Amino acid sequence: MSKVLSLGELALKTAAERRKGRKVVHCHGVFDLLHVGHIRHFERAKSLGHTLVVTVTPDRFVNKGPHRPAFHEGLRAEAVAALACVDHVAVNAWPDAVQTIKLLRPSIYMKGSDYRSMKDDVTGGIRREKRAVESGGGKLVFTDEVVFSSSSLINRHLPAFTPELAKFFEGFTRRHGVASVLGWLEDAKRLSLLAVGEAIVDEYAFCEAIGKSSKEPTLVVKGSEAELFAGGILAVANNAASICRKVSMLAMIGRTKPRLDFIRRKLLPSVRPLWAWRSDGPTILKRRYVESYHFTKLLEVYEIQDAATLPKDEAAWVRLIAREAPRHQATLVVDYGHGMLGEKAIKALRAKAEYLIVNAQSNAGNIGYHTIDRYGKVDLACMAENELRMERRDRRGDLRGLLESLCRERGWPRAICTRGKTGSLAYERGRGFSAVPAFAGVIKDRVGAGDAFLSVAGPLVAAGAPLEVAQFLGNAAGAQAVATVGHRQSLDRATLIKHTESLLK
Known part of the structure; x- marks a missing residue:
């Protein structure tokens, strides 16, 4: 038996x-x-x-x-x-x-x-x-x-990684050690953080491909089910709550279709929400049509109001920023470029934030119109490689040279460039560069990987952690994010610690 x-x-x-x-x-x-x-x-x-x-x-x-x-x-x-x-x-x-x-x-x-x-x-x-x-x-x-x-x-x-990656882990462990890395995580836990950005509801509308329409060159699909996720700054705040003891979130919400009941259900209890109301539009929803069998995204539709922000709304947001930013040790701005953060709001952030971390995301709704140069000097700039190259108007130039020159021109003390499957590259004035490879194992969905990275790396740098340590833990968070669909699961502190210990043993 x-x-x-x-x-x-x-x-x-x-x-x-x-x-x-x-x-x-x-x-x-x-x-x-x-x-x-x-x-x-x-x-x-x-x-x-x-x-x-x-x-x-x-x-x-x-x-x-x-x-x-x-x-x-x-x-x-x-x-x-x-x-x-x-x-x-x-x-x-x-x-x-x-x-x-x-x-x-x-x-x-x-x-x-x-x-x-x-x-x-x-x-x-x-x-x-x-x-x-x-x-x-x-x-x-x-x-x-x-x-x-x-x-x-x-x-x-029984290594699950390439020899190059195994060599990196060996060297990283010699330079920092598991106890030191986890010690920085513990230090970041004491940080109070304000997360600022647009609330985005991500909808995955799952479907099955039927074939081509007989009358037009159009793909026909059969709808099945839909799943909603708390994305944008909602996901960032939920993830950051696994790192910091105190997380407040200032999120842009649309008055015409707030979706506030859903948002409140999805926010972790440890996140303190503050609402920046937009009077003339809905809370942003991004609907992706996903072919279920191969998990292939076919089409994305935005429900959004991207006209200029009404002056009365912007004035209210500026007052919230001026009140809340000084109450927190660090302010993490994820600017999705959908109208929340104009010149007055940015000026308030720069004037009031004790430690300012900024990512100005390039996406289909703002590409070519939205770069981080609007923010001037910040304490930590974080951008994807395509965003850095757009900022420098240089498609093929040496990445290290581009990052260093941008830091020098803007007066940034440090910056991180995320590179997807290549990992991340960071530069710090007086210390030079650090490169950390990616180590994602299972990749189900890339949505949310950058947000997960920033949610972890940003607070760690604000807490004083070396850039290489922040990159390492940010990459670990990104690896966890791509292993799940959308924002189905927020980062979990215990899982991040276990993952770190597993990689560095």
Whole structure:
């Protein structure tokens, strides 16, 4: 009989064992690469009871970065079941073991010694699991066997990255180290941040291609379902809330169709919203028609009012900026070029912000009309490569030369240029350049990658982190963003930490 069971079947087994008066020991984890540390852990666990059951984290909840797990959940369960000391195995149904413990009610819940210091568990999962096992009359026990790291072994012996990328990680770890990188994340947590920009609702209208119209050269599709996401500055604020303790958001909302109920539902509770009302238009909606099977975007339609801003609206926004910017240690502006930030608003930002971070995005609605030069001197400028080249009117020139000369002319102390699959390049006056490659594993959708990068890198630089560290963590955030559809998931601090640890072990 197979040792690998469904979770329901495993619950029946453990209930039968309890009725017989037998002691059930439960182990739980990813077990991505089975090694001698795991084997000793299981053997020690079995020695403390009669029946050893193991649950394996399902693929969708492995939070060690888009390149993990290295092995599918079924293979991981099969590998654990092959051990003689293990009696039963199941793939878990939840992100952690709390509900599983309540279902199985083990006498002992076993964890490795690396979980003994509960304050170092960034997810808080071990505390919740301790409460769960004790509520069922069991206890949490730690093993003291030899400790190995699956992440370290996988990175060394089953690399998911190119040799060039592996070499970068090795050098980066020597220069900074995991503890130092996570220390900068902790410093950024104390930062108060004001995010400023247009609220955008992103709609994905999924459809199936039928074929060509018989009367005209037109693609015909059959609509299926639609999904709405909180995009624009809404996504930036939600992401930044995983980095900073205090995030306020000044967002442009349209009076004629506010969509405010949806926006409020999607905003994280830790984000303090401030509304900049536009009287003559709707809250911006960008509808993308997406062919479901290949996830191919066919067409994009804007619902937008992009005429000049009414003076009374701009005056109200300027007053909000003047009031709120000085109350925050850093102001992060993402200017999507859809009319919110005119000359008066920009002047207020420059005058009132303690630390000003700016991205002036080039998109289909503003290309050729909207560049960062409107902002003059800022503390940190962030732009995509195409935006930098447009700013310099140079399609093929050396990127480092373009970035350095722009910083020198504008008086910027530092700037970051994001380059998609190539990574990011940064320049800082007196320190020179730092280049960090991209390390996205799974790419589902590129929408939101730049916003995710800026949401993390901007606050880190404002908190004093080296540019290379900010780029690294920004790239990690971008890798997480492209692994999901649209803004379906905001960044999670614990996942970012786990991803960082996984990459640098």
